Amino acid sequence: MRSELFSAENLEKESAQPGLRLQNHKLLKAELNGEFMARVGSMVAYQGQVNFEALGSGGIGKFLKQKLTGEGVPLMRVSGRGDVFLAENAADIHLIDLEHGDGLSINGANVLAFDSTLNYDIKLVKGVGMASNAGLFNCVFTGAGRIAVTTKGTPVVLTVDQPTYVDPQAAICWSASLQTGYHRAEQMGLGTLLGRSTGERFTMSFAGQGFVVVQPSEEPPGGLAGAAQGQQQSGGLLGNLLGD
Incomplete structure (x- = not known):
């Protein structure tokens, strides 16, 4: 049988070391000898002796926070x-290696998989009010390990060394050390142009030293820690839980 489908670039890539790596820019391959964490429903194929255990029913700690948010x-x-x-829906996949002392704040909808050596929690995005269309809660990862994130399209990585403003629905992840806030469009001069709305109701602001990853797409919040409906219903209880 002959076909360009069977060309070398489409064949399974092998590595001598276990871990997360790219099969191609839309497929993640985990050479498994131990364990890792992944988004439910993201598996498209596997070979070998592999077990899958859902983690959304614990009712305490992070899992309670996930449910309430x-x-x-x-x-x-x-x-x-x-x-x-x-x-994940043919999205582009990117790998980020964290070292001890690093911190990454990421929209939960863009988390695909990560090493179990990483620590993670759900935190309030400080300075971003309930009125914003962005997810109020983000996953914050610390420790040492690799994480696979998704973007819709090829992103741009902005170095934050001056005041930086991003559409909250296009912001994928950023250095956890950055200070965040938000501004109404009218404050930025974006509310109306020649009497017409720009469609930009809010803009996230970033200050400090670090980076922000921005995708060329604007999508509603969602995923591991971002559905807006749950955020707006939980009020003070969430504030107490997520402020820990």
């Missing part, structure tokens, strides 16, 4: 030995 796509623990392939 409108969490719609819980995590699963993937363990065993073999090869696991993951994807």
Whole structure:
């Protein structure tokens, strides 16, 4: 049988070391010898002896926070030995390696998988009010390990060394050390141009030293820690939980 489909670039990529790596820019391959965490529903194929355990029903700690913040796509623990392939609606996949002392704040909708050595929690995005269309809560990752994130299209990485403003629905992740806030469009001169609305109701602001990853797409919040409906219903209880 002959076809360009069977060309070398489409064949499974092998590596001697276990871990998360790119099969291509839309497929993540996990060469598994232990465990890692992944988004429920992201597995598209696997080989070997692999177990999948849903983690959305604990009722305490992070999992309680996920539920109260409108969490719609819980995590699963993937363990065993073999090869696991993951994807998310043909989105582009990018790998980020964190070292001790690093902190990454990321929209939960863009988390695909991560090493179980990483610590994560759901935190309030400080300075971003309820009126914003952006997710009020983000996943914050610390520790040492690799995380796979998704973007819709090729992103731009902005170095924050001056005041930086981003559409909240296009902001994927940023250095957790940055100071965040938000501005109404009218404050930025974007509310109306020649009497017409620009469609930009709010803009997130970033200050400090670090980076912001921005995708060329604006989508409603959602995912691991971002569904707006749950955020707006939980009020003070969420504030107490997520302020821990």
